[in-house]
Amino acid sequence: MDSITHIALGACIGEAFFEKGFSKKAMLWGALAQSIPDIDFVASFWMNTADDLLAHRGFTHSLLFALLIVPAMAMTAEKIHRPHDISFKKWTLFFTAEVLMHLFLDGFNNYGIGWLVPFSDVRFSFNILYVADPLFSIWPGIAFIMLFLVHSHHRLRPLLWKIGLFVPFLYLAYCVTNKLTIDKEVRQQFAEQNIPHQRYFTTPSPLNNWLWYVVSGDDKGYYIGFRSVFDSKPKIDFTFFPRNDSLLKPVADHEDLQQLIRFSQQFYTVEKWNDTLVFNDLRFGQILGWRNPKEKFVFHYFLQQPDNNKLIVQRGRFTGWNKEEILYLLKRIRGN
Structure with missing residues (x-):
């Protein structure tokens, strides 16, 4: 999934998670959390091309990385926003949802993702979405822009984050249907x-x-x-x-x-x-x-x-x- 879509989805999840008045700050945290796994781009500064190909979507896209980074981000956010009435558990659930959403979506295109690194080199790819699919990305993109434009207590905010999250996943379900149909047809052609x-x-x-x-x-x-x-x-x-x-x-x-x-x-x-x-x-x-x-x-x-x-x-x-x-x-x- 492209970086802009991750940022927009992360912001919508932040809006969905927190109460009115804090939502724009949560959107920023969501955008950051959705971007964290892609920090592996820095490897390209010192690795050769062949090694960099495997480093990308490797350890920073693994479940072990998620296990390590989530509590670190939760503690950081909890400390920065003191005093507040947000429990550490809620911060943890929020960052868990953000990071796992990134890892989940990256598995839908053809690059491959190392969920089990460093315990296994197996790469997972469902080959269901192109890395940049406008019909998936446009809805969280529109919601992201609108949520930043309207004030923190605007009555449309709940509708906007729902559009940004639910509509792309309805489209994803449609894409899964296309995948199943195509796979059935091509297997018939292989046989014939x-x-x-x-x-x-x-x-x-x-x-x-x-x-x-x-x-x-x-x-x-x-x-x-x-x-x-x-x-x-x-x-x-x-x-x-x-x-x-x-x-x-x-x-x-x-x-x-x-x-x-x-x-x-x-x-x-x-x-x-x-x-x-x-x-x-x-x-x-x-x-x-x-x-x-x-x-x-x-x-x-x-x-x-x-x-x-x-x-x-x-x-x-x-x-x-x-x-x-x-x-x-x-x-x-x-x-x-």
Whole structure:
């Protein structure tokens, strides 16, 4: 989930938790608490790119971190606001709700989150929401702005925080329904087209929850296609990408390669661009792949040029987007 949405949701939870008159201060605490797990961004200042990929949404997004940070924040807030009639228990419940909400929501997109770090390296990802979904974020965003504009005792405040919290979660339930529908349809296509699916996933394409990116395969390679919830034809057109593990022999002992394989959860391919080896993490989709099935992947890491891998997850995300491409995406969303 993007940082702005976390801040807006955190503020709405703060409003919901506390009495009138204190609510704007609680909104600020809520926004801060929702942002705390993302403090792992500072790791990028000294870590190399491969290590930083695993550090993000690692320990600071774990249940152990939540267990440590919640009482620290509760004690800090309790001390700052003395004298007051807010119990330490209420502060603790408030910060617990805030931090766990952050960890819960980050599990819904495809990056992966280490809830069990440092006891387990397993990453959890439900692949239900795109990292920035306007239809999820707009409601807490509007509520957040309005709650700051109206005075602390305004009669609309209870309605505003309810809109900011309940409407996005109703939308999330709709997204779960889309996910279940798409997964059922793609499994039928795997069977009909004899596509190996020892490993597969479906995840939304950028900024929507109707057009889904589908990846399925094994150690030989992966079949990739797109499926809209509005498609009328059952068939999915898949394109095969060989995994090309044999190309990795010259760099097999590189530490960054082992980190990348772990981060990709085995969903990767390798290519050679001229004389450069490129590692593709398939989970982040293709650049305009719904138009050109052979397009490059958003996440591509230059194995022999590690210094050229800054902003690796974002650098290809919106490359080539213009009015024509946006209209084509909308057309593809409407169905084949």
